[in-house]
Amino acid sequence: MATINKNKNIKTANTKAATANTQTAKANVQSATTATKTATKTAAAISAQMSLMDQIQQVEFTIYELILYLDTHPEDTFAIEQYNMSVNEHNALRAQYVKQYGPLMQGDPVNANTWTWGLSDFPWDY
Amino acid sequence: MWIYEKKLEYPVRVDKRNPELAKIIMTQYGGPDGELAASLRYLNQRYTMPDNKTKALLTDIGTEELAHLEIVATLIYKLSKNADLEELRAANLIGHYTEHGKALYYADAVGIPFPIECLTAKDDPIADLQDDMAAEQRARATYNHLMNLTDDKGVYDTLAFLRQREINHFQRFGEALQQVQESYACKKVIVQGASITSNVAVAGTTTPNVQGVSTSSNVAGTSTAANVQGTSTASNIAGASKTPNVSGTYKK
Structure with a gap:
């Protein structure tokens, strides 16, 4: 049970990290002068x-x-x-x-x- | 393997929305003489071709046809993208809309799904290459019909490019066929051990333009010389040049 909870925590952490990465990516898109969007x-x-x-x-x-x-x-x-x-x-x-x-x-x-x-x-x- | 490149082989310009035109161009997407059929046919036939040269040609033309498939898809997509239901109804696309919405679908101009039986393969290079040449001419004729049916200058330009490619492919298939026939004729003579004729045949094989190499080629059931003649005459009608058309064809 403890292991499962631990795994859940890791999953949550990963999701948070992924969200953070997405945000970083978004910021990068906005700043990247070489990106096609820009x-x-x-x-x-x-x-x-x-x-x-x-x-x-x-x-x-x-x-x-x-x-x-x-x-x-x-x-x-x-x-x-x-x-x-x-x-x-x-x-x-x-x-x-x-x-x-x-x-x-x-x-x-x-x-x-x-x-x-x-x-x-x-x-x-x- | 294949690698996708995020670009078109030739630019596609659509001047105005026209779902009716999208509907008829669909035949070059999923019809029996369309780009899908061409690509799949050549890429499938290449495994049993007698030499690497012919395998290379079928691989390269089959791959280019995939690029053409994407050009045709782009034409259809752009011509019908913002059409409303009334426009789709007027263009007789309401059945397509019912089944697929505005998604593309491999079907011909009247909605018949892609006929897999059109993908001929005989493990016989003469039969297969003759069929490929005919397929190029059928595709060219279809492009002719489509060009007659459009007054959209952008679409016309793209169709004209694709039509010209069919002519050039026809020319290359014709050369490949001639070379395969010459190599068969050459082999046959060598097996028979006729030394004088054999020399002629060998010379003919290394120099593709030599005509009348051997009239004893029974492989195709007709004489080599007659076929060579037939090939060049047909290509003259179609307006193909023997040398690569690097400067003249590409026009915006």
């Missing part, structure tokens, strides 16, 4: 973010198209060269986006004190 506050900020995403999508499209081409033309060295160039450009743009607006996928660094993955909008909502 970045999407003004129209200018939205437009800057969209413009960067647009560049990423364009380079990424080049990469997709070259991948499919190279799947059936694996010995085209010119296409491989173009592919590598596009990949480098894509990596640089992506790193810039992730740094400013938060992670795009698992494995991207989180450059804020809060887990921005679950806070930024999903693509069908913006």
Whole structure:
């Protein structure tokens, strides 16, 4: 019985800690300048973010198209060269986006004190 | 494995709410020639492909189709998001609303649920790749119909992008089919031990553009040369280029 009560206490403590963490997280969201929520506050900020995403999508499209081409033309060295160039450009743009607006996928660094993955909008909502 | 990236392959712009348009675009979500069908078909067929090159192509196109599925879903969601019940009734979506509310559902434009039997797989690369090429053309034709039915410039632009991707996929499947047929023809000749013909066939395999490699390929029941011809003619009609369309296709 004593053990059960102890466990209950631990659970309560954990819940309290979780609540505290949530509050800290909320505070972090408000203060984190890199969080997407903050970045999407003004129209200018939205437009800057969209413009960067647009560049990423364009380079990424080049990469997709070259991948499919190279799947059936694996010995085209010119296409491989173009592919590598596009990949480098894509990596640089992506790193810039992730740094400013938060992670795009698992494995991207989180450059804020809060887990921005679950806070930024999903693509069908913006 | 797959990793989700929190972005669309191509931007989706919807100029105004239009649940009727959402309803017809649904066919590219859960219809027999839609993006779900394409993705599942290619990702399922790839296990029994004869070589890694073809497995790579099916993996890559199957994965891109998943990205297209998300684009189509975004179109449907945005077109119907704030529609009221009267608008849903007018768009003939009241049945959908009864069953699913405003949730997306894998069904075609008339509400028929996703038909699993459309996911053909024969463990035969000739049959499967021919089927994949036909699937790309059916999807392209559906996008054509949808483009004829919309005057929303934003939606039209996204549909045009997706339509162009079907054409490019068709082109790549055609090349894969040609290469698989050439490698079959090559194997057949080597087994028969006809050395002179064998050299020709080997040269044909390493250089994909050589035409008429061998007319003795009975694998597909037709001659290789005829199929090569058929592939390039069809792709010319569809307007696909043999080289990657890196600068021309992507337009906002």
